[in-house]
Amino acid sequence: MNISEDIVTKVFSEIDFEEMLDYLIQEIKAKNYLITRVSNIDNIHDRDVLKSPSSIKFKYYKIVEFCNLESCSRLISSDLLAGVFMPVKFIIYQPLDKNNIFISFLSPISFARLFNSKEMMSIAKIIENDMYDVLEEIDF
Template sequence: MNISEDIVTKVFSEIDFEEILDYLIQEIKAKNYLITRVSNIDNIHDRPILKSSSSLKFKYYKIVEFCNLESCSQLISSNLLAGVFMPVRFIVYQPLGKKQIFISFLSPISFARLFNSKEMMSIAKNIENDMYDVLEEIDF
């Protein structure tokens, strides 16, 4: 895998973080995906167990996990190990002191390449197209 090629990032500005997160979730659901979890990592620097002088500074950081049960079933049927890459996810974050909000995802096609399966590649292309569509729908 190549990070610069396999991680897709889109930058948004002139919008509130919670508003863009809500739009993202709505668009994921509109594509017939189920939101399985939204992890809130916003307060990581406030936790007493973190004792490092991390250079990671962010105001907001969410991980939005989602799946389509039919696609999941097809992927697992093509290779039982495919489940290690599920559910797919977007990360939504805003660096501290920045107005821009970033949404990123790891390309499902890059996962499928690991398995060298035409069936898996076909499903991954559909999922990736949906993910690009979601990003386009929230771009205004």
């Protein structure tokens, strides 16, 4: 895998982080995906004692995991080890010293290539297209 090719990132400006997170979740759901978890990594800022607060480079950082049970089941059924990449996820974050918000994801096609499966590749293409569509829909 190549980070510069396999991780997709889109940058947004002039919007509140929580508002952007809400738009992201709404668009994921609109594509018929189930939100399985939102990990609030930025809760580290709420800790009373941070060992090294200067080492934290983000103001906000969320991991939004989601899946469509049908496509997820088909993907995993094509190779049971594919579950290590499921559910798929977006990360949404705002660096500490920036106003821009970044949304990134690992290309499902890039991990499907590891398995050399036509079935997996066809499902990964659908998922990846949906992920691009989500990013396009929230770009206003």
